[in-house]
Amino acid sequence: MIPEQVIGDVRERIDLVALIGEYVRLTKRGNSYVGLCPFHAEKTPSFHVSPAHKFFHCFGCKESGDAFGFFMRIEGVPFPQAARTLAERAGVEIPEAERQDDVAERRARERLERLASVMEMACAFYEQRLRDAKPEDAPRQELSQRNVNEESIARFRLGYAPAAWDALTQHLRAKGASAADAEEVGLVARRRDGSGYYDRFRNRLMFPVRELGGRVVAFSGRVLKGPGGEPPPDTEPKYMNSPETALYHKGSVLFGLHEARVEVRRQGWAILCEGNFDLVALHQAGFGQAVAPLGTAFTSAQAKLLKRFAERVVLLFDGDSAGRKATRAAYPLLQEQGLRGSVARLPAKDDPDTFLRAQGSEGMSRLLADAQGIVEHLIDDAAEAAGSSAADRARAMEGLAPILSAVSNAVELELYVERAARRFGLADGTAVRRLLRAHGAQAAQQGRVSRPGEGTSGAARTPLAPAKDRVKLPQLETELLGALLDRPSLLASDYAEQLRGLLTTPELATVCRAAQAALQENGELELSALLSALENNPALPWVRERLALAPTREGHDAEDLLQKGLPRLSKQNVERAQRALKDQIIEARRAGDEARALELTKQRDELGRSAK
Numbered sequence: 369m370i371p372e373q374v375i376g377d378v379r380e381r382i383d384l385v386a387l388i389g390e391y392v393r394l395t396k397r398g399n400s401y402v403g404l405c406p407f408h409a410e411k412t413p414s415f416h417v418s419p420a421h422k423f424f425h426c427f428g429c430k431e432s433g434d435a436f437g438f439f440m441r442i443e444g445v446p447f448p449q450a451a452r453t454l455a456e457r458a459g460v461e462i463p464e465a466e467r468q469d470d471v472a473e474r475r476a477r478e479r480l481e482r483l484a485s486v487m488e489m490a491c492a493f494y495e496q497r498l499r500d501a502k503p504e505d506a507p508r509q510e511l512s513q514r515n516v517n518e519e520s521i522a523r524f525r526l527g528y529a530p531a532a533w534d535a536l537t538q539h540l541r542a543k544g545a546s547a548a549d550a551e552e553v554g555l556v557a558r559r560r561d562g563s564g565y566y567d568r569f570r571n572r573l574m575f576p577v578r579e580l581g582g583r584v585v586a587f588s589g590r591v592l593k594g595p596g597g598e599p600p601p602d603t604e605p606k607y608m609n610s611p612e613t614a615l616y617h618k619g620s621v622l623f624g625l626h627e628a629r630v631e632v633r634r635q636g637w638a639i640l641c642e643g644n645f646d647l648v649a650l651h652q653a654g655f656g657q658a659v660a661p662l663g664t665a666f667t668s669a670q671a672k673l674l675k676r677f678a679e680r681v682v683l684l685f686d687g688d689s690a691g692r693k694a695t696r697a698a699y700p701l702l703q704e705q706g707l708r709g710s711v712a713r714l715p716a717k718d719d720p721d722t723f724l725r726a727q728g729s730e731g732m733s734r735l736l737a738d739a740q741g742i743v744e745h746l747i748d749d750a751a752e753a754a755g756s757s758a759a760d761r762a763r764a765m766e767g768l769a770p771i772l773s774a775v776s777n778a779v780e781l782e783l784y785v786e787r788a789a790r791r792f793g794l795a796d797g798t799a800v801r802r803l804l805r806a807h808g809a810q811a812a813q814q815g816r817v818s819r820p821g822e823g824t825s826g827a828a829r830t831p832l833a834p835a836k837d838r839v840k841l842p843q844l845e846t847e848l849l850g851a852l853l854d855r856p857s858l859l860a861s862d863y864a865e866q867l868r869g870l871l872t873t874p875e876l877a878t879v880c881r882a883a884q885a886a887l888q889e890n891g892e893l894e895l896s897a898l899l900s901a902l903e904n905n906p907a908l909p910w911v912r913e914r915l916a917l918a919p920t921r922e923g924h925d926a927e928d929l930l931q932k933g934l935p936r937l938s939k940q941n942v943e944r945a946q947r948a949l950k951d952q953i954i955e956a957r958r959a960g961d962e963a964r965a966l967e968l969t970k971q972r973d974e975l976g977r978s979a980k
Contacts, residue, residue, distance in 0.1 A: 515725060523651065524627065568608070585610075633678075655729075682711070703774050711742055743771060750765070848929065849880055879902060
């Protein structure tokens with residue numbers, strides 16, 4: 369715990385106007401200062417700062433507080449982190465004894481600070497080399513061709529890694545930095561002969577990657593033309609990024625979030641793009657809420673980080689096939705964090721940078737304003753890319769099943785179902801609903817754990833199923849599974865394996881797998897382990913009731929029940945499958961696809977023969 373006296377000293381010494389002024393442009397009005405609120409979008413300033421009371425208040429969104437409250441809110445950090453950062457800023461020492469850090473923790477923190485210091489030295493070195501570059505030099509030529517201005521260069525601390533093999537190495541040595549530390553953060557590499565080190569980044573335009581608090585943790589370097597204007601060697605990657613280090617975990621950092629965090633917080637939404645220059649161009653054009661993953665696809669950790677600042681994300685990926693793939697991959701991650709997603713569709717050959725240079729800020733504003741909901745976009749994109757054959761379109765629709773299954777709101781889902789049916793030329797949403805139920809059942813039978821974007825763990829849990837059906841279990845299936853629970857030794861028999869293949873209810877299939885796993889792990893059916901494994905299973909009430917009954921009711925033997933019941937269940941499943949095929953045959957004929965209708969008829973007949 370940090371002593372109250374220390375907190376009071378920090379609060380007293382902090383210049384609140386200077387602190388807030390780093391995030392908000394403040395204008396003096398009487399004895400206070402006013403500006404546009406950083407916590408919500410507004411055109412007329414309603415955000416007031418009182419130096420005398422060391423307090424801020426927004427008359428628009430009603431947000432208010434002291435320096436601690438402001439810093440926690442604007443940076444998205446907990447109180448202890450805010451207190452330590454502000455204490456350092458105010459020159460107030462937090463007693464070591466009160467931090468309750470052990471020696472190992474202090475050493476780890478000191479090591480990270482040392483590594484961060486080396487990164488800062490490198491960043492300043494790269495910045496200075498860019499300032500020293502002449503207009504005709506490769507880095508300045510690249511920036512000029514991209515229309516990157518001096519304000520953006522300074523804002524993103526862009527730099528230049530010289531073509532020399534050891535320019536940075538020598539600079540760091542002169543500054544007294546450890547070569548081992550520089551190697552650890554990926555700035556230099558050891559020579560093969562062991563004679564020293566050489567620079568990892570050479571002849572590259574350097575983009576510093578900063579964590580949320582502004583500390584440089586990595587670099588991304590774009591290769592440049594040679595001194596004579598010759599193209600770079602084919603062996604050189606266009607972009608080279610820092611490796612994973614103690615400072616940098618690429619899946620947990622978003623490029624540009626440090627620069628964008630205030631605008632994202634104020635607007636309530638973020639733009640997610642892909643490229644380094646795309647991000648710089650967007651900020652320069654006035655879209656300061658743009659961020660980008662770097663050296664990796666968009667990750668769950670990055671989505672979680674965005675959720676601290678935004679409620680909505682507009683995906684602005686390239687208009688090519690890779691961009692479409694990235695959009696689809698981002699959907700479940702946004703869904704998982706409760707972030708509303710939409711998609712701004714770029715022309716096929718454009719990226720945000722080229723689009724801005726051709727269409728300007730006004731064109732980009734229109735594009736973002738017309739952003740389509742991500743599920744609608746994925747439905748439309750699937751329909752457009754499906755082709756004309758019925759088989760191709762069926763496969764495309766099957767690909768939508770995990771996307772639609774992740775929608776939890778029943779009204780939204782119904783609207784999406786109708787949209788999918790309409791875009792794929794179906795009379796109504798019946799086939800789409802059937803597809804979703806089949807997807808849920810298949811996911812459960814495969815033993816998959818449901819995640820957003822991968823469907824549910826069972827048809828009875830999908831929003832399409834009426835509430836009254838979610839706990840309704842087929843009588844024959846419960847009787848046969850109950851027989852296994854009555855005689856746990858049978859869980860290791862062929863009866864159990866046969867039943868698992870015949871269960872059509874996902875909840876019961878999960879019960880069967882869990883019971884078999886419990887038996888295999890413990891040598892017996894340990895009920896506490898079984899019930900714990902089924903904690904979130906809708907069939908758990910039935911399991912509890914079934915286990916409370918006497919093993920095998922009078923006049924019935926478990927094995928005898930299975931011998932007689934399994935053929936009945938198999939017959940039921942065949943009849944159900946035949947009815948489904950019949951419906952598909954009718955739909956195929958309505959669509960004029962006689963070839964598919966004939967193939968389905970053969971499948972139905974073969975199924976009937978195999979059941980005899």
